[in-house]
Amino acid sequence: MTNAIEIQSVSRAYGGSKALDGVSLSVPEGSILGLLGRNGAGKTTFMSLVAGQDRPSSGYVEVFGERPYEHESVLSQVIFVRDNQRYPDRYDLKDVLRIAPVYAPNWSTEVAAELIDGLRIPDRTPIKKFSRGQLSAVAIVLGLASRAPVTLLDEPYLGLDVTARRFFHDVLLRDYTAHPRTIVLSTHLVEESEALFDRVVILDHGRVRLDVASEEIPEQAFVLSGPSEAVDRLASNRVVLASHTVPGLTSATILGAPDTGLRSEAGRRGAQVSSVSLQELVAAFGADVVEPALLEGARA
Amino acid sequence: MSAIVSAVKLHLNRRRQVFLVPLWIAGVVGVISVVIALIFWRGGSQPGTAEWIQSSRSNPGIIYALGGFLVYLGVSSVGTAYPFALMLGSTRRAFAIGTLAWQALIAAYVAVVFLVLELIEVATHHWFVGFYAFDIYVLGAGDPWRLLVIVFLGVFTFLAIGAVFAGSWVRFGVRGPQLLALGLVVVIGLGIAIVVPGLGAIVAAFQLWWLAVAAGVVIVLASLGTWLFLRSAVIR
Numbered sequence: 001m002t003n004a005i006e007i008q009s010v011s012r013a014y015g016g017s018k019a020l021d022g023v024s025l026s027v028p029e030g031s032i033l034g035l036l037g038r039n040g041a042g043k044t045t046f047m048s049l050v051a052g053q054d055r056p057s058s059g060y061v062e063v064f065g066e067r068p069y070e071h072e073s074v075l076s077q078v079i080f081v082r083d084n085q086r087y088p089d090r091y092d093l094k095d096v097l098r099i100a101p102v103y104a105p106n107w108s109t110e111v112a113a114e115l116i117d118g119l120r121i122p123d124r125t126p127i128k129k130f131s132r133g134q135l136s137a138v139a140i141v142l143g144l145a146s147r148a149p150v151t152l153l154d155e156p157y158l159g160l161d162v163t164a165r166r167f168f169h170d171v172l173l174r175d176y177t178a179h180p181r182t183i184v185l186s187t188h189l190v191e192e193s194e195a196l197f198d199r200v201v202i203l204d205h206g207r208v209r210l211d212v213a214s215e216e217i218p219e220q221a222f223v224l225s226g227p228s229e230a231v232d233r234l235a236s237n238r239v240v241l242a243s244h245t246v247p248g249l250t251s252a253t254i255l256g257a258p259d260t261g262l263r264s265e266a267g268r269r270g271a272q273v274s275s276v277s278l279q280e281l282v283a284a285f286g287a288d289v290v291e292p293a294l295l296e297g298a299r300a
Numbered sequence: 301m302s303a304i305v306s307a308v309k310l311h312l313n314r315r316r317q318v319f320l321v322p323l324w325i326a327g328v329v330g331v332i333s334v335v336i337a338l339i340f341w342r343g344g345s346q347p348g349t350a351e352w353i354q355s356s357r358s359n360p361g362i363i364y365a366l367g368g369f370l371v372y373l374g375v376s377s378v379g380t381a382y383p384f385a386l387m388l389g390s391t392r393r394a395f396a397i398g399t400l401a402w403q404a405l406i407a408a409y410v411a412v413v414f415l416v417l418e419l420i421e422v423a424t425h426h427w428f429v430g431f432y433a434f435d436i437y438v439l440g441a442g443d444p445w446r447l448l449v450i451v452f453l454g455v456f457t458f459l460a461i462g463a464v465f466a467g468s469w470v471r472f473g474v475r476g477p478q479l480l481a482l483g484l485v486v487v488i489g490l491g492i493a494i495v496v497p498g499l500g501a502i503v504a505a506f507q508l509w510w511l512a513v514a515a516g517v518v519i520v521l522a523s524l525g526t527w528l529f530l531r532s533a534v535i536r
Contacts, residue, residue: 103388
């Protein structure tokens with residue numbers, strides 16, 4: 001399978017702080033990548049580099065084998081609507097719908113109309129007066145109706161109600177199936193979105209902490225819970241990503257897969273071993289418990 | 301080329317602001333001029349007299365009124381349209397060239413509109429009652445070719461100045477326009493200090509075409525500046 005996006009050893013620094021630090025990853029063509037991590041993890045910077053809106057300080061980014069920065073034919077195949085996207089003064093929805101097809105050769109008027117209707121976007125109110133959810137809805141219209149071969153959706157759910165989020169999922173999956181493309185979606189609503197992802201990348205402090213296919217997520221870590229003393233003993237010599245303790249009881253998210261010996265010893269000590277959810281994994285990688293160097297191997 | 305055309309279309313997409321607001325402002329200035337003329341009329345001035353024509357033609361209100369809006373339009377054409385254009389997939393180069401082409405287009409549009417209004421004004425003997433809104437000194441005193449050049453270069457200059465200040469803001473944040481303004485004040489101040497000893501001779505030798513050259517220089521420098529700011533501007 002060819003890669004739509006290829007990133008090699010990319011760092012991006014703003015002043016003294018590094019938004020991305022030596023990131024290497026690839027996104028296969030025709031897949032949906034979940035880009036996860038805490039605020040400030042580097043997700044938007046990653047998308048900005050892919051969309052040619054920024055240049056890496058070092059390393060390189062390729063989209064369909066070309067560097068996107070100032071590359072007209074590549075940029076015509078990419079759309080990236082920021083969560084804080086700015087619109088021209090006095091723009092309303094009709095202005096957006098009039099100009100977007102000029103830039104997007106695959107623009108679907110039907111998808112746009114369906115989303116506008118389903119997300120209940122007002123067409124006469126200036127965009128400047130839109131609520132947070134309505135701004136997200138406009139971003140979704142632009143992102144999906146453009147049918148860009150590389151679609152970057154940055155926190156598309158912000159402010160959306162539950163009905164709108166479900167509607168967005170339905171349209172996304174249906175249109176993606178009919179018109180396959182490469183989608184990168186960043187979100188904090190991990191549980192709601194994880195069914196969409198073919199692959200998941202977790203960023204933290206500008207580094208890739210996890211880069212695996214969705215079906216490999218359960219093998220990346222497990223949760224050990226039970227009496228604190230038992231959990232502490234069983235977790236010793238293992239990489240604990242995060243732990244929560246209430247008096248007498250501890251729950252620890254541990255890197256790697258549990259072996260048979262651990263399972264039987266946990267049973268003897270009254271502790272439970274359970275599989276980790278993607279949300280627990282994202283929270284654990286962002287917990288600042290483990291030295292980043294210990295996590296570099298968490299990739300498949 | 302198509303990317304540049306797309307950038308022009310992006311700017312033209314704000315139809316009301318781009319096409320109607322200049323007309324609206326010109327109309328408001330016309331109405332205000334008429335009201336002022338009425339006051340003078342009621343005060344004893346007689347339409348058609350040499351004094352009336354002289355004072356009516358000296359009214360530069362259209363420049364002040366339209367100038368402010370055009371600088372704003374230039375600012376917003378970069379300040380808010382640039383991030384939006386990049387989101388849609390424009391290159392910086394296409395956006396900068398498209399913005400320049402759009403500025404020229406709008407300057408030509410306003411020039412033609414003003415020419416038509418001036419021709420109507422002259423043909424109707426100044427709106428049938430001796431009111432002067434476009435047949436004024438600052439717009440060439442009735443010379444249609446001069447009006448075309450003045451309005452075209454004037455509008456182009458205002459838009460280009462607005463764009464370069466917005467470009468500095470996009471590139472450097474709030475410090476950009478501040479430093480650019482400071483730099484301009486220093487450069488213009490030094491320029492005046494250099495030429496002031498010979499100012500009398502310069503004024504005596506002044507030719508109107510100098511202003512056209514000055515406008516051309518401002519447009520070129522502002523457009524180059526806009527490009528230099530935008531080519532490395534990062535959207536965050």
